[in-house]
Amino acid sequence: MIRIVFSLTFFLCSFVFQAQISSKYNISFENAIHHEATINATFTNLKAAEAEFAMSRSSPGRYALHEFAKNVYNVKxxxxxxxxLIATRPDPYSWRVKGHDGTIHVSYTLFANHxxxxxxxxxxTHAHLNLPATFIYVPELEEQEIEVTFDVREDLDWKVATQLKHHHDNTYYAKDFQYFMDSPVEVADFRKRSFxxxxxxxxxxxxxxxxxxxxxxxxxxxxKKVVLEQIQVFGELPSFDYGEYIFLxxxxxxxxxxxMEHRNSTSIPSSRSLSKGGLELNIGTVAHEFFHIWNVERLRPKSLEPFDFSRANVSGDLWFAEGFTSYYxxxxxVRSGIMSQEKYIEGLTRTFNYVWTSPGRQYFTPIEMSYQAPFVDAARSVDDTNRENTFISYYSYGxxxxxxxxxxxxxxxxxxDxxxxxxxKxxxxxxxxxxxxxxxQSLNTYAGREFGDHFFNNYIFKSGMPDYQQLLKLVGVTLVTKNDIDFGASVRNQRIVNNPKIGSSAYKAGFQKGDKIHKIGEIALDGNVSINSxxxxxxxxVEITVIYERFGSQNERMLTVATDVSYDLKLMEENSKELDKKIKDNRRSWLNSKI
Incomplete structure (x- = not known):
């Protein structure tokens, strides 16, 4: 009797679980050598007389349109x-069918090679899958559960790694469309470590x-060091949905x-093997993406929730969501000992110069820079832009x-912290x-209204520059302002390769991207000479004559030699007289491990 009751209970629970799944996928890779997958999808519990299915146009963690439907064909x-059933195309990224019986089966071929x-x-070598770029979906079923089976290449020893909940064999489960699309998958002959x-x-x-x-x-x-060090900032890990977090x-x-960050995982591809520089150079991406499990995935801007897969997603909060993550x-x-303090300051110097010498601050605040994400975050376009002068990455600015x-x-x-x-909290x-x-308001509560209002009103709602010289001195870092001779545009093989910086000597003289510089004064240039040297x-x-080529014709212009502002950041030496006990304590509190 006990066995019968148990079996009946198991059968009923399984029936309820299966009955809630309205979207089922099977993906196979017989033609992987030509970058193709065969996908079969079954959608049930359809109520609308005309069923619609679509490919996503955007992807979680990215803000531009990508139009994934371009790589879908052979749809039946x-x-x-x-x-x-005959499918019609109301637009480039969706299909509609009439005359169904509450269920539709859709098969298609996906081309994927990026x-x-x-x-x-x-x-x-693998099936590296971002799910919005892989699977069609039915908008009507977005709130219902999903199941996907990966028909892996056993001849290639492939296995499945993903944050999706493992159901059985190579079948995985998602509670809804949002979680499904937020779950990257690596199907390959990979190796695992865990703690x-x-x-x-x-x-x-x-x-x-x-x-x-x-x-x-x-x-x-x-x-492991990165994970344990970052936990110290917040004092705890989030509660992962299935008790696991996976780096792919x-x-x-x-x-x-x-x-690319995801709720319980991250996709971190690189062309660098650990054996070819990746052991040193790839860890920065690990640090950035893991911090996102707090900042972005759960500490989330209202402007990105819920994520809309049918359009570009716009947020004015990326200076915090991406920028503060970049800071950490x-x-x-450096706190975990993976990077030296000297190397850390070198990196700060590069970012500092990029942000604070850019003309872009006169056009957009940090919030408005965040609004530019759909135009810059892996977005593709063929027309030229003036972003050298108008845009500062919200990663760096933040x-x-x-x-x-x-x-x-x-x-x-x-x-x-x-x-x-x-x-x-x-x-x-x-x-x-x-x-x-x-x-x-959280900053006002923590540090006082005067402090919080000053910071936001001057540096977030406006584009002011804080007094870094005074601030950096508190932790034993000197900031030196320099004025060096600078042309104001990058020149490679004598050709200007970017738009001249607003206000620079190149800009004032009227030079353009694409101009080829032949002679400065009496000095003839060749491909190996630095124009600034x-x-x-x-x-x-001093005003000098510059001979240059534009559109196949040789011309000359007058150029006034000018300087441009740049900055240098240096750690004060441990034995420096300026480095007193208070400054040393401040630096330790800032840069030393919290474990």
């Missing part, structure tokens, strides 16, 4: 009894045919370098604002999407 549709965090790549943080498992899955076991072990120790590391020569990626590397806020708070014996924890742990005003032989303010 039948009803639940196998009767052929292995980054946005697209998919299929060949005989536990309390009752949750952190898994590192590596597809890297050239790396040795020793290199994987050494790299995994770095990954594809370090293969056919992959494209990228990083290298900071966690990271510099994170630095400024951290050091400004430390001036008050506070710190950014504690502010992030306050925001996490209010909006991240609770998963209540935030607005920029929520961030503003030539200009540095003249004094600032």
């Amino acid at each position: 549709v039948t009803d639940g009894k196998g009767n052929e 292995g980054d965090g946005t697209y998919a790549q299929i060949d005989e 536990m943080v309390k009752d949750q498992k952190i898994i590192f899955a590596l597809h890297d045919d050239a790396a040795s076991e020793e290199q994987l072990d050494a790299y995994f120790q770095k990954v 590391a594809c370090y293969m020569p056919n992959a494209t370098g990228d990083g 990626d290298d900071l966690s590397l 990271s510099m604002l994170g630095l400024a806020l951290d050091l400004s708070l430390r001036e008050k014996n506070l710190n950014l 504690d502010y992030m924890t306050i925001v996490w 209010a909006y991240g742990r609770t998963e209540i999407p935030y607005t920029v005003e929520d961030l503003h 030539v200009l540095s032989t003249f004094k600032a303010g």
